[in-house]
Amino acid sequence: SAVEGVMSQRDPEYDRFGPWAVEISEEDPPPPLFRTHLTRPETPLLSVKIPRRIARREAHPGMDLYDYMVSLYEEDMVVLERVDREVGERTIRYRDLEYLSLRDELLRGTVHLGTADGHYDLPYNTVSGDLMRRLVDLLRARYLPAGEPLAVEMEPIETVELSFYFERLLRDELAGASGMQPVAAQADTPLGALEVNRWRRLLFGIVDKRLLESLHLSDGQELYVIDRGQTYAYRWQTTYGRRETWIPLRNISACDWDWGPDAVDAAPVTLTVTTRAGELRWVFTPNNATLGSYRRSLTSVSTATRH
Numbered sequence: 270s271a272v273e274g275v276m277s278q279r280d281p282e283y284d285r286f287g288p289w290a291v292e293i294s295e296e297d298p299p300p301p302l303f304r305t306h307l308t309r310p311e312t313p314l315l316s317v318k319i320p321r322r323i324a325r326r327e328a329h330p331g332m333d334l335y336d337y338m339v340s341l342y343e344e345d346m347v348v349l350e351r352v353d354r355e356v357g358e359r360t361i362r363y364r365d366l367e368y369l370s371l372r373d374e375l376l377r378g379t380v381h382l383g384t385a386d387g388h389y390d391l392p393y394n395t396v397s398g399d400l401m402r403r404l405v406d407l408l409r410a411r412y413l414p415a416g417e418p419l420a421v422e423m424e425p426i427e428t429v430e431l432s433f434y435f436e437r438l439l440r441d442e443l444a445g446a447s448g449m450q451p452v453a454a455q456a457d458t459p460l461g462a463l464e465v466n467r468w469r470r471l472l473f474g475i476v477d478k479r480l481l482e483s484l485h486l487s488d489g490q491e492l493y494v495i496d497r498g499q500t501y502a503y504r505w506q507t508t509y510g511r512r513e514t515w516i517p518l519r520n521i522s523a524c525d526w527d528w529g530p531d532a533v534d535a536a537p538v539t540l541t542v543t544t545r546a547g548e549l550r551w552v553f554t555p556n557n558a559t560l561g562s563y564r565r566s567l568t569s570v571s572t573a574t575r576h
Contacts (some may be wrong), residue, residue, distance in 0.1 A: 291317065314343070372498050461478075
């Protein structure tokens with residue numbers, strides 16, 4: 270019958286397609302475009318397919334619906350990327366990962382991989398946040414450099430002044446078994462509050478530019494920073510973003526502090542953390558009470574990694 274003919278042409282991948290990343294399983298096999306590239310004999314720890322950023326109504330049966338397929342193995346990961354009807358293939362060894370980050374803003378998420386020979390982004394819809402965090406956790410369990418841990422004590426801080434949202438993130442982290450302790454924190458601060466010059470303070474008050482908050486933690490193996498994914502915002506900007514960055518302490522080659530050109534004007538302080546994959550920066554107010562211990566901790570880290 271005509272109905273049976275239609276049913277026999279059903280495309281199960283199309284039937285199950287949506288904006289979410291999907292773990293590969295018997296029920297959700299690899300996309301047809303990528304199948305000839307799956308030549309590894311071992312079973313992956315985790316395999317994920319990430320869909321094209323299209324609405325369901327734009328998809329149709331037989332279409333290539335997935336942009337990426339990521340497979341994690343014991344020592345490396347394979348990223349397959351759709352480029353029109355072709356497939357780009359990249360293998361990344363975990364020991365080449367200098368740092369990684371997980372960013373989300375409303376529905377848009379990104380796993381960012383920083384390696385010495387390039388930076389790679391895996392975009393995803395944040396409805397798949399739990400699955401992509403599982404992927405990041407597997408990477409973190411395997412990317413720490415070989416050898417003895419650094420004999421460095423990161424000084425924890427006692428009091429943290431942060432928004433309710435960031436306080437909750439810290440509380441959840443401390444309640445878990447990660448061993449992460451806060452080592453620095455920067456509260457959301459209007460830049461006008463830093464100005465000594467009355468007219469500049471008035472000007473900054475009018476534009477109401479704010480330094481956004483960040484929380485810095487460590488377990489003695491990694492530096493873990495949670496921020497808003499941007500340094501500043503204006504009063505009329507609503508910030509929904511969150512970025513988490515993890516850097517193995519062994520991968521930090523230098524930590525530099527820029528106290529600004531004019532100490533009288535109390536310019537914000539910029540921390541630059543250098544790795545083989547490039548530099549990462551965070552900004553603090555100059556009167557931040559956590560900076561003293563944080564500087565000592567990071568100085569001992571960069572001294573230890575140079576020896």
